[in-house]
Amino acid sequence: MAAALIDGRAAAEALRARVGIAADFFRAASGRAAGLATVLVGEDPASSVYIRSKIKATHEANMHGVHHPLPADTREEQLLALVEQLNRDPSVDGILVQLPLPDQIDTARVIAAIDPDKDVDGFHVVNAGRLAVGDPDALVPCTPLGCLHLLKSHLGSLSGLEAVVIGRSNIVGKPMAALLLAESCTVTIAHSRTSDLPEVCRRADILVAAVGRAEMVRGDWIKPGACLIDVGINRVAGAEPGKTRIVGDVAFDEAREVAGAITPVPGGVGPMTIAMLLRNTLVAAHRRANLAVPEDL
Numbered sequence: 001m002a003a004a005l006i007d008g009r010a011a012a013e014a015l016r017a018r019v020g021i022a023a024d025f026f027r028a029a030s031g032r033a034a035g036l037a038t039v040l041v042g043e044d045p046a047s048s049v050y051i052r053s054k055i056k057a058t059h060e061a062n063m064h065g066v067h068h069p070l071p072a073d074t075r076e077e078q079l080l081a082l083v084e085q086l087n088r089d090p091s092v093d094g095i096l097v098q099l100p101l102p103d104q105i106d107t108a109r110v111i112a113a114i115d116p117d118k119d120v121d122g123f124h125v126v127n128a129g130r131l132a133v134g135d136p137d138a139l140v141p142c143t144p145l146g147c148l149h150l151l152k153s154h155l156g157s158l159s160g161l162e163a164v165v166i167g168r169s170n171i172v173g174k175p176m177a178a179l180l181l182a183e184s185c186t187v188t189i190a191h192s193r194t195s196d197l198p199e200v201c202r203r204a205d206i207l208v209a210a211v212g213r214a215e216m217v218r219g220d221w222i223k224p225g226a227c228l229i230d231v232g233i234n235r236v237a238g239a240e241p242g243k244t245r246i247v248g249d250v251a252f253d254e255a256r257e258v259a260g261a262i263t264p265v266p267g268g269v270g271p272m273t274i275a276m277l278l279r280n281t282l283v284a285a286h287r288r289a290n291l292a293v294p295e296d297l
């Protein structure tokens with residue numbers, strides 16, 4: 001039997017609707033809209049598309065979004081000065097500096113400059129540390145948070161399940177592993193040096209692929225009935241010359257024959273990332289205003 005499709009678009013829409021309602025309550029309770037500031041250095045076309053959809057989603061969710069586009073040759077000090085200004089701005093609850101940044105800018109320095117309580121990407125070491133020790137004040141990176149939401153909505157309790165995360169980035173793999181551990185999974189982090197990766201994957205009840213290599217995870221790597229979360233967004237040549245299409249890190253057609261459930265690409269994890277950015281912004285806004293964070297966010 002073919003795997004169930006986990007519809008990230010529908011889940012993201014539902015979450016965004018809840019965030020929109022909560023954002024209205026926030027506005028009534030605090031007297032101001034929750035605010036997200038986005039920063040994009042340069043004009044990478046893919047980044048511009050993502051940023052545009054983030055800002056549109058912010059407005060649709062009854063929040064205030066301000067975008068700060070900077071030229072590609074912006075110096076690190078100029079970007080740090082903008083971050084400082086946004087840290088001080090009381091109308092700004094969340095700061096998102098779109099990555100990757102150009103080579104003349106030290107990404108770690110920029111992330112370190114963001115007020116951890118406005119760090120809605122969850123990339124600051126303070127938030128990574130809070131997540132690692134189970135501090136509920138952590139702002140958690142949006143992509144793994146979206147993956148966890150999809151997993152829990154499909155499986156319910158994750159307790160005792162074998163989870164394998166392929167990829168050890170600070171943005172996805174490591175925080176994903178921390179979240180699964182907090183849900184009482186038995187967690188393995190696999191990566192490019194893992195020996196016999198297919199065999200490691202075959203023990204996974206939950207397999208999260210976040211490697212950035214098109215269709216790397218094959219059908220015979222998958223335990224029958226497993227729940228597959230595909231974080232990959234890889235642009236490959238399309239059927240017609242000159243056209244491209246997007247595929248995940250999982251060979252979808254093969255995996256679908258074996259897995260119990262799978263997220264499609266596009267329409268899986270990607271839309272959840274944006275919904276969780278709005279959620280994190282609203283969570284940050286409530287904390288900054290000393291208001292209780294709504295239960296169902």
Ligand SMILES: Nc1nc(=O)c2c([nH]1)NC[C@@H]1CN(c3ccc(C(=O)N[C@@H](CCC(=O)O)C(=O)O)cc3)C=[N+]21
Nearest residue numbers: 050096097098099100121266267268269270271273274
């Ligand atoms: N500071 C920072 N935070 C980020 O969260 C961040 C970033 N920088 N840099 C770039 C990546 C990428 N990213 C995506 C968000 C949504 C989709 C998304 O919605 N994808 C759709 C459409 C895919 C498509 O057609 O291009 C989907 O998967 O269905 C994809 C990718 C956030 N990122």
